Each structure stands twice: as structure tokens, then as C-alpha cells.
Amino acid sequence: MQSSLQIKNCQLYRQNERLLSLNEQVNGGEILTIMGPSGSGKSSLLNWLTGTLPSGFKATGDVWLNGKNINDLPTHLRHIGVLYQDALLFSHLSVAGNIAFAMPKGDKKQRIDKIAHALEQVGLKGMANRHPDSLSGGQQARVALLRLLLSEPKAILLDEPFSKLDTQLRVDTRELVFSQIRQHKLPAIMVTHDHSDYDAANGKLFTLNTVL
Numbered sequence: 294m295q296s297s298l299q300i301k302n303c304q305l306y307r308q309n310e311r312l313l314s315l316n317e318q319v320n321g322g323e324i325l326t327i328m329g330p331s332g333s334g335k336s337s338l339l340n341w342l343t344g345t346l347p348s349g350f351k352a353t354g355d356v357w358l359n360g361k362n363i364n365d366l367p368t369h370l371r372h373i374g375v376l377y378q379d380a381l382l383f384s385h386l387s388v389a390g391n392i393a394f395a396m397p398k399g400d401k402k403q404r405i406d407k408i409a410h411a412l413e414q415v416g417l418k419g420m421a422n423r424h425p426d427s428l429s430g431g432q433q434a435r436v437a438l439l440r441l442l443l444s445e446p447k448a449i450l451l452d453e454p455f456s457k458l459d460t461q462l463r464v465d466t467r468e469l470v471f472s473q474i475r476q477h478k479l480p481a482i483m484v485t486h487d488h489s490d491y492d493a494a495n496g497k498l499f500t501l502n503t504v505l
């Protein structure tokens with residue numbers, strides 16, 4: 294079955310004022326781009342999808358993931374992974390520890406091999422025992438991506454994940470993230486202020502206009 298993330302009749306309110314209205318379906322390997330001015334509700338939409346909408350907001354509508362309505366599921370059972378503009382690695386854990394943290398439990402040797410293989414795939418061979426603080430920004434971004442992917446998410450949300458990276462690094466990291474999304478056939482939603490992110494995503498665009 295092809296994976297898909299469906300947003301049906303979503304209406305998002307902040308203090309009873311409507312922020313946005315959205316109906317979209319994103320299939321596995323597709324990236325839906327959300328753009329709009331600051332304060333238009335982009336992050337709130339992502340929060341609604343992960344089940345972490347703060348008080349003061351209200352939403353109606355349904356989220357379906359792979360044919361299952363997940364509206365009433367708590368965040369940790371939704372299996373929606375988020376990549377932020379900061380890598381947010383745990384500084385008390387090694388690179389491998391960071392990645393293992395979010396992985397499903399299982400055979401230790403298999404997990405170690407899987408992490409080593411994944412690191413090699415993204416050009417971080419032999420860095421399993423490094424401390425996150427000893428990595429460059431681009432390397433940290435790649436570890437954050439692996440931590441997300443190896444947690445086996447069913448969908449991915451990108452909240453301006455490239456905005457803090459310099460131009461070339463930004464292009465390379467974006468290419469890596471998008472290629473992984475396509476390879477794993479995961480539905481993805483990306484919030485960005487940069488039109489070149491949308492061009493690279495090569496998918497649909499949803500633009501928010503309202504600013505409260």
C-alpha cells in the first residue's frame with residue numbers, strides 16, 4: 294500500500310479567529326511545501342499534526358496516516374517525525390547514542406551495524422563515538438536526519454530545517470534530506486520561507502496569507 298498523509302477539512306483557530314483552512318493529501322515520497330508570512334500559522338499546523346497544539350488554539354478536521362485516522366492518538370503513537378532548524382542533538386550522548394535513542398528496540402549488534410551503515414551513507418563513516426559538539430553544523434544536521442529516519446517514522450515534517458545552514462551546505466543537506474524522503478517513500482510536509490526549497494521539493498505548494 295502506498296503511504297499517505299491526508300489532511301481533511303482542517304480549520305485552525307487561535308482564540309476563535311481562524312488562522313487557516315486546509316485540505317491536502319501527500320503521498321509517500323512527495324513533499325508538500327507550506328509558505329506564508331511570519332505568524333500565519335505554519336508551525337501551529339505542524340503542531341496540530343503531531344498532536345502538540347498549545348492551549349489557546351483549536352482545530353477541527355481529520356488527519357489520516359496510511360489510511361488510519363490518528364486524530365485521537367497521543368504524539369508518541371503517531372510516528373510523525375519532525376526535523377527543525379536546529380539539530381537538537383543530546384550533548385550528553387555520542388553520535389551513535391543520539392541515533393540509537395529514537396530507534397525501535399532490538400538486537401544490540403544489529404542496531405550498531407545499522408547505525409554504522411547509515412553514518413557511512415551520509416559521509417560520516419567512523420563518527421559513531423564522536424561527541425555532537427565536536428561536529429560541524431552540517432554534520433550535526435546529518436546526524437539529526439539519521440536519528441529521525443532510524444526512528445522509522447511514517448511521515449516527516451520539516452520546520453525550516455535548512456534555514457541556519459550556509460548556501461552550499463544548505464543545498465547539499467536539502468538534497469540529502471529530500472533523497473532520503475523519496476527513498477523511504479515517506480509523505481513529507483515542509484515549512485519554509487525560501488522559494489528555492491519549494492523548487493527543489495518539486496511538489497505542491499500551499500500558501501498562507503492571513504496574519505493575525
Ligand SMILES: Nc1ncnc2c1ncn2[C@@H]1O[C@H](COP(=O)(O)OP(=O)(O)OP(=O)(O)O)[C@@H](O)[C@H]1O
Pocket residue numbers: 307329330331332333334335336337338347348349505
Ligand atoms: N503558544 C501560543 N499561544 C498563543 N498564541 C501563539 C502561541 N504560539 C504562537 N502563537 C501565535 O499564533 C500565531 C501563529 O503562530 P505560528 O508560530 O504558527 O506562525 P508561523 O507561521 O509558524 O510563524 P513563523 O514563520 O514566524 O515561525 C501567531 O500570531 C503567534 O503569535
